Amino acid sequence: MAALEPGMEIDGFRLEAKMPSGGMASLWRASHPDFPHPVVLKVPFLDPGEDSSVIIGYEVETMILKRLSGPHVPRYCGSGDLARIPYIAMEFVEGTSLASLTGEPQPAEEVAQIGGLVARALGAIHRQGVAHLDLKPENVILAGRGAVLLDFGLARHAELPDLLGEESSVPMGTPAYIAPEQVLGERSDPASDIFALGAILYQLATGIEPFGRPATTAGMKRRLYHAPEDPRSVNASVPHWLETVILNCLEVDRSRRYADASSVLFDLTNPDQVVLRRGKPASRGFLERLTAWFRKVDERALTGQRAVKHRVVAPSVILAAVDLAHGSDALAEEVRGEAMRLLSYRPDSRLACVSVIKTEIIRETPDRDAEGRSTYVSRLVLLKDWARPIGLSDDRLSYHVVEAVSPADALLRYAERNDVGHIVLGARASSAMRRHLGSVSTQVVAEALCSVSVVRIKQVEVQARADVPA
Secondary structure, three states: OOOOOOOOOOOOEEEEEEEOOOOOEEEEEEOOOOEEEEEEEEOOOOOHHHHHHHHHHHHHHHHHHHHOOOOOOOOOEEEEOOOOOEEEEEEEOOOOHHHHHHHOOHHHHHHHHHHHHHHHHHHHHHHOOOOOOOOOOEEEEEOOOOEEOOOOOEEOOOOOOOOOHOOOOOOOOOOOOHHHHHOOOOOOOOHHHHHHHHHHHHHHHHOOOOOOOOOOOHHHHHOOOOOOOOHHHHOOOOHHHHHHHHHOOOOOOOOOOOOOOOHHHHHOOHHHHOOOOOOOOOOOOHHHHHHHHHHHOOHHHHHOOOOOOOOOOOOOOEEOOOOOOOOOOOHHHHHHHHHHHHHOOOOOOOEEEEEEEEEEOOOOOOEEEEOEEEEHHHHHHHHHHHHHHOOOOHHHEEEEEEEEEOHHHHHHHHHHOOOOOOOEEOOOOOOOOHHOOOHHHHHHHHHHOOOOEEOOOOHHHHHHHHOOOO
């Protein structure tokens, strides 16, 4: 292949300027008449003696980028023939590299905000069947549209052959962020990205990497047996709730790690709902560690690989919208029943109980009930009473009372902000006025970015029709 120079054209892409490149490929700013936005051409190094993983990574990234869509990945523009000039053309994403923010500890609010953006991006690609498997600050751009993930050369698509895994069983990933199961050659679980996100959050919060930068497989394996120093021990200003989120991401046992990116996003955006860790496990003595070593503990059991082979595809966060303006009634009970049915499909799912206090634009909304108590507190008590029969543990249940002029808009905003996977809400009896003005359930069904269950009470509908004069 001829040396690349500015001004050259490759399949209509004009090379404008060379960009800082890594060890696997050269990067070029480019333009093309068919694409109004700036383009990046990624051209893999194919010099004699190069590792075959360079070619495999190029093919993997090409196959995956073709199938990915949405604001959290660069738009795919084209690719070259491996027999001629291989390249991947993609959108150039303007923004700030996350790597530029890792040199010193960041404020907790900043860490949570950045972590939430990355978690949302991970959730978007995971729902498309892709695990990134090389998440690190250098591969994240903070753009106006959110976090954009780069470099899918080590990624795995659930519906595509794992070309890299078929070629080699050596650990693949960046040593500072690689998950324990990846060290052991496992490349199938999006939970590995959750571990990497935890390592990034740790670095942002403390200014150091949790496991350093080991250069050998043996060094990387240490994370299977040795937890990193608690973030608050490194930086005392890290709040307890953020330390809990970080350490939950960094669990070696995947059954104890966050189930998915939506759960991480939820905790990062709702710190008051995080169930804090209660103490630190006692360290094993030298004799116990030595005994475990000679017993050759099954490393794969440590990372929970057997337990997660058959992950249930069901919503991680379920929103139950409960109308308690007049107390709990038959419709609220039906909403609770439907929420319980959905929760039964996935034992690690979380229920967000939301009740909206409708406020008025023209006149002042009373802030106290008939007994002089805060309307907000009264509603929160009702909401907790409503949820008590569900019997969920604290780490799977949260309560939210929201004041809003439009209940539908409030529910939709909450669902989008917290990456809710399913909404359950009730619908009251229909009437001419409701049909004319529209209902909360109608708007939520029409505009929600997730699935929605609308619950009705048949008896109420029958009675409503019976009350209409002939």
